[in-house]
Amino acid sequence: MQKEIKKILVTGALGQIGTELTMALRDKYGEDKVIASDIRVDPPKKLRKSGLFLQVDVTKPDTINQVIIQHDVDTIFHMAAILSGIGEKDPHLCWNVNMNGSINVLNLGVKYDLNRIIIPSSMAVWGDGVPAENVPQDSVLKPTSMYGVTKVAGERLCDYYVRRHGLDCRGLRYPGIISHETLPGGGTTDYAVEIFYEAIKHKHYTCFLKEDTTLPMMYMPDCIKATMDLAEADYDNLEHHSDFNVAAMSFSPGELAEEIKKHIPNFTMDYRPDYRQPIAESWPRSIDDSCARREWNWQPSYNLESMVSDMIKKLRMKLL
Numbered sequence: 001m002q003k004e005i006k007k008i009l010v011t012g013a014l015g016q017i018g019t020e021l022t023m024a025l026r027d028k029y030g031e032d033k034v035i036a037s038d039i040r041v042d043p044p045k046k047l048r049k050s051g052l053f054l055q056v057d058v059t060k061p062d063t064i065n066q067v068i069i070q071h072d073v074d075t076i077f078h079m080a081a082i083l084s085g086i087g088e089k090d091p092h093l094c095w096n097v098n099m100n101g102s103i104n105v106l107n108l109g110v111k112y113d114l115n116r117i118i119i120p121s122s123m124a125v126w127g128d129g130v131p132a133e134n135v136p137q138d139s140v141l142k143p144t145s146m147y148g149v150t151k152v153a154g155e156r157l158c159d160y161y162v163r164r165h166g167l168d169c170r171g172l173r174y175p176g177i178i179s180h181e182t183l184p185g186g187g188t189t190d191y192a193v194e195i196f197y198e199a200i201k202h203k204h205y206t207c208f209l210k211e212d213t214t215l216p217m218m219y220m221p222d223c224i225k226a227t228m229d230l231a232e233a234d235y236d237n238l239e240h241h242s243d244f245n246v247a248a249m250s251f252s253p254g255e256l257a258e259e260i261k262k263h264i265p266n267f268t269m270d271y272r273p274d275y276r277q278p279i280a281e282s283w284p285r286s287i288d289d290s291c292a293r294r295e296w297n298w299q300p301s302y303n304l305e306s307m308v309s310d311m312i313k314k315l316r317m318k319l320l
Helices: 016-029 045-050 061-071 084-089 091-111 146-165 191-202 220-232 253-261 276-281 290-296 304-319
Strands: 008-011 034-038 053-055 075-078 116-118 172-174 176-178 204-207 215-219 249-251 268-271
Touching: 008 016, 008 061, 016 034, 016 045, 016 075, 016 220, 034 061, 061 091, 075 091, 075 220, 084 091, 084 146, 084 276, 091 116, 091 146, 116 220, 172 220, 176 191, 176 220, 191 204, 191 253, 191 304, 215 220, 215 304, 220 290, 249 253, 249 304, 253 268, 253 304
Parallel strands: 008 034, 008 075, 034 053, 075 116, 176 215, 204 268
Antiparallel strands: 215 249
């Protein structure tokens, strides 16, 4: 029988997803039950006021170990990671944080018999040879970025710990994530957040991907829902563990621009593809997430139209 989640540690809590996930977990489990942590020490006021924040360097296991012991942590949402854009500029840093950080968390999970560990993966695991449309759950994994390499290795490492140690480790492959709360942290799909800020403030955006580069995307509320739903799913129903495909919508920069123009008619966009374009071209255009839907009842709530409408509404309130 699955153990109840009682005390949570979130690593990488100041990242794009970590910030909002921490707040959602505190809303659900209580502010005193969720510890936020990051190597940075500048949490936003809302996160700082809502509960405990600690500095943790995931590449140094002693700092994680100390938090687990002092606060009786039984569950870890391991969100600390170097993303694809920054990872290409500093591959060694990407490997160190993503791989050594993950294995440190997994080893401590075994040492203290933690309830469960959630380590997200990414669509960056795909690359050459993957189907462009509806890429299946079990498909070839040949990433073209260091970030993708670390995520493939991380998935396999988690599954090894499930089999070898009986550790309850779970993960899902995030598509591009769009949020109005926290700016992204150096990924290949960051344009899909930057575009809204520039559209509202300057009515123009220069995109670093080509106009027709279609990629799988997800609005942050669905991202948080998927992460928490998987964490709370009945372990006995899971045939997969650390590599669930999840999907919500797919669109290109051009399609996103046209949807934004429905709300900001004088918005314009030009295109200057950079080093992220080859990464994007190695990823699929759409994802088959039928396993997640079957094994833990995953279902997204937002499509392109509803996401754009909500993003513009929320950002206008924030920026104007």
